[in-house]
Amino acid sequence: MTSELTRRDFLSALGGGVVVLCVVEAADAQESGRRARGGDARPQEISAWLHIGEDGMVAVYTGKAEMGQNIRTSLSQAVAEELHAPVASIRMIMADTDLVPYDMGTFGSRTTPTMAPQLRKAAAAAREALVELATSKWGVDRAAVQVADGRIIAAGRSAGLGELTGGQQLVHKIGADVTLTPAIEWKIAGHSVPKVDGRDMVTGRHRFASDVKRAGLLHGKVLRPVAFGAKLVNLDDAAAKQIPGVIVLREGEFAAVAAPDAATAERALSALKAEWKTEEGQPSDSQLFAYLKAHAEAGEDRQARGSIDQGLADADHKLSQTYTVAYIAHTPLEPRAAVAEWTGDKLTVWTGTQRPFGVREELAGAFGIPQERVRVIVPDTGSGYGGKHSGEAAIEAARLAKASGKPVKLVWTRQEEFTWGYVRPAGVIEITSGVKNDGRLTAWDFHNYNSGSSGAQITYDIPHHRILFHPSKSPLRQGSYRGLAATANHFARESHMDEIAQALHMDPLEFRLKNLKDERQRAVLLAAAEKFGWGKQKPEAGHGFGLAIGFEKGSYLAAGAEVAVEGGRPKIVRVVESFECGAVVNPDHLRNQVEGSVIMAIGGALFEQIRFENGRIVNPKLSQYRVPRFSDVPVIETVLVDRKDLAPIGAGETPIVGLAPAVANAIFQATGKRPRSLPMVV
Amino acid sequence: MPRVIELNVNGAARRVNASSERSLLSVLRDDLDLTGAKYGCGEGQCGACTVLLDGEAVRSCITPVSRAAGKRVTTIEGLEQDGRLHPLQEAFLETGAMQCGYCTPGMIMSGVSLLAKGANPNDAEIVHGMQGNICRCGTYPRIVAAVRMAGLHMKTQRRAS
Structure with a gap:
């Protein structure tokens, strides 16, 4: 929503029933709710709302986007739980900038800890308002009124949730002071409700952004530079323009074509004769890690403890090691895609993105128009994994739509997605540690160059520690990714822990437990070790077992892996992963996320690597960039530690971080060789 | 340039007018608005575009539309019969074998082709048969379970009939 005026218009368009607006404190509004701007920051902002129609249908409005993490289902459950209404009566209206309140984006595993409680509060407030209404309309005692299965019931009377409003619209604003149902009493949340739109997915009916069709639609193609940094010196578009129906657009460095069908657009693109001036001497992947070290800045650790020198002086053994991680690509199966349409001076774009309001801002900026004149609609998206924060395809489609006066669809090819999207940061990690003969860690000096600080904090209890992130100059455009740097930092830390245990001839489980006080961390580690059968048996010849723990974005995990190495090729045989993210909202969907994360992690652990040379991506195809397939999948056993006494925490990212180090440690046990780079070379 | 003017899609004759070298995927999606089959890679590596030609799974992104002329084309939209x-498809819902759902139509079409060949495939046969389809969300174990479940179901049905 773009202004108070349109919001009022919208509310009146909703008609009779109950409307509940979620009001959040300005601090939370940074994330959800209208962003406070400059001097006119308001103390409270609206982050979401819901409407109960007279027919009992509940419409819930949120800026969050669905891309496979199953929040359309989990948020429906949250609302249904507090409203005491069936999940089928809930309709989620998501990620449409004209219909929903501002939201910063769907990332950082924030939907469950931040948006879900707000929606639960709105639903609980709506339920209470309806109970009050029934009390006065029916002249009954408040305590006699119950809400169950979408109906209000009292003294032999019963009415649908929206019926009692009698054509009026009741608007409630709610803040923090609403009581929520504790997880222990949940009847709908906490259970494995099936994916609410599963049937649309299995029948092919769901329309992703690339499936959107508009009357008179043209198909667009963008002329890409031959290398990063290449400048368009000359463009001969005469041959392309001769093709019937083709429009050629050239605006500075941007050149693109549009045509009535995709094949003609491709033909027109290849008919463009472009001359490029390339930038020579760009770094290649073979120099990557030296380059990152050479361009690193100093870091700062505000949570450092003690003195590293003292910790090392106290140690009986010291160990210094370096670990590296390559760039990897998100490779969402749906590449970036957008359909753009101008109606007068208003722009509408359908696109798959994690940041609908961010893309709206990008579009408004690109065309110099107010954000109110841009509408971004995000159909549930063919995955993102952190890779769809930006609106490149949206802007390109909108430029072509503006130039042609017709709606334009632009779908990136896989090669464009590999080349012109962004990648997970590569990094170099250096660890120096000190440990006593009895296995107590005394010092932990951790330096991450370029890949990021997330997941670098330790749950181990170490008297002297310092964790530094050194930003660097990245040769490739890099950005967010599922778990971001946490995978790299966990790989380095948990590998290093194993190296110390090995030096001390200590069991890796015993060594970790010796240095862990954090009860939640200990609980997941023990749960995984038990399920794995750690210490119960020795691996068969050529196999190895490995353990790792993890903590990131508030949730805890531990992983155990069995790996077989044959002819220098590791094959992951079995993975046990325990995961704790507070109270579980949907056990089956959580298992799905954990299994999916483990499988996605196999790619980065064993084979994914973006290779580049002189401003070009060397392997921008699925035939050249190997991702996990059916045959790569091990036996996966998940252990969910359900803490009903704790608030639910997001779970779409963190389960990815444990696999790589557990596998590395298993490979070491199998071969005696320690992999210290991702992807691992055995 | 030769053109394809008719396709048999999901049991019905559909008029098209497409130059014969165009991909079957683009004709299905852009001309016939059958958007269930997806573009994923354009080189037959991911299986998101899988449809059936005379019951056999093909990668429609690298199949020229001319190859489909005179054959029975089945897309995900054609699997449901009279609302059933x-x-x-039922097994995918039952096992929750999806996250974002983008690979799902291609997975199901590959699975349908596999089930039509071997009545009741075991897990190793399913993995082998589905190896050409990619799910980036990593729902592979559930997809294997779904194909196994459907295979059992179809076997039971055949026995009953």
């Missing part, structure tokens, strides 16, 4: 889902 194919047993494999």
Whole structure:
């Protein structure tokens, strides 16, 4: 929503029933709710709302986007739980900038800890308002009124949730002071409700952004530079323009074509004769890690403890090691895609993105128009994994739509997605540690160059520690990714822990437990070790077992892996992963996320690597960039530690971080060789 | 340039007018608005575009439309019969074998082709048969379970009939 005026218009368009607006404190509004701007920051902002129609249908409005993490289902459950209404009566209206309140984006595993409680509060407030209404309309005692299965019931009377409003619209604003149902009493949340739109997915009916069709639609193609940094010196578009129906657009460095069908657009693109001036001497992947070290800045650790020198002086053994991680690509199966349409001076774009309001801002900026004149609609998206924060395809489609006066669809090819999207940061990690003969860690000096600080904090209890992130100059455009740097930092830390245990001839489980006080961390580690059968048996010849723990974005995990190495090729045989993210909202969907994360992690652990040379991506195809397939999948056993006494925490990212180090440690046990780079070379 | 003017899609004759070298995927999606089959890679590596030609799974992104002329084309939209889902569609729902759903139509079409060949495949046969389809969300174990479940179901049905 773009202004108070349109919001009022919208509310009146909703008609009779109950409307509940979620009001959040300005601090939370940074994330959800209208962003406070400059001097006119308001103390409270609206982050979401819901409407109960007279027919009992509940419409819930949120800026969050669905891309496979199953929040359309989990948020429906949250609302249904507090409203005491069936999940089928809930309709989620998501990620449409004209219909929903501002939201910063769907990332950082924030939907469950931040948006879900707000929606639960709105639903609980709506339920209470309806109970009050029934009390006065029916002249009954408040305590006699119950809400169950979408109906209000009292003294032999019963009415649908929206019926009692009698054509009026009741608007409630709610803040923090609403009581929520504790997880222990949940009847709908906490259970494995099936994916609410599963049937649309299995029948092919769901329309992703690339499936959107508009009357008179043209198909667009963008002329890409031959290398990063290449400048368009000359463009001969005469041959392309001769093709019937083709429009050629050239605006500075941007050149693109549009045509009535995709094949003609491709033909027109290849008919463009472009001359490029390339930038020579760009770094290649073979120099990557030296380059990152050479361009690193100093870091700062505000949570450092003690003195590293003292910790090392106290140690009986010291160990210094370096670990590296390559760039990897998100490779969402749906590449970036957008359909753009101008109606007068208003722009509408359908696109798959994690940041609908961010893309709206990008579009408004690109065309110099107010954000109110841009509408971004995000159909549930063919995955993102952190890779769809930006609106490149949206802007390109909108430029072509503006130039042609017709709606334009632009779908990136896989090669464009590999080349012109962004990648997970590569990094170099250096660890120096000190440990006593009895296995107590005394010092932990951790330096991450370029890949990021997330997941670098330790749950181990170490008297002297310092964790530094050194930003660097990245040769490739890099950005967010599922778990971001946490995978790299966990790989380095948990590998290093194993190296110390090995030096001390200590069991890796015993060594970790010796240095862990954090009860939640200990609980997941023990749960995984038990399920794995750690210490119960020795691996068969050529196999190895490995353990790792993890903590990131508030949730805890531990992983155990069995790996077989044959002819220098590791094959992951079995993975046990325990995961704790507070109270579980949907056990089956959580298992799905954990299994999916483990499988996605196999790619980065064993084979994914973006290779580049002189401003070009060397392997921008699925035939050249190997991702996990059916045959790569091990036996996966998940252990969910359900803490009903704790608030639910997001779970779409963190389960990815444990696999790589557990596998590395298993490979070491199998071969005696320690992999210290991702992807691992055995 | 030769053109394809008619396709048999999901049991019905559909008029098209497409130059013969165009991909079957683009004709299905852009000309016939059958958007269930997806573009994923354009080189037959991911299986998101899988449809059936005379019951056999093909990668429609690298199949020229001319190859489909005179054959029975089945897309995900054609599996449901009179409001009843194919047993494999049911099994995908039952096992929760999806996250974002973008690979799902291609997975189901590959699975349907596999089930039509071997009545009741075991896990190793399923993995082998589905190896050409990619799910980036990593729902592979659930997809294997769904194909196994549908295979059992279809076997039971055949026995009953």
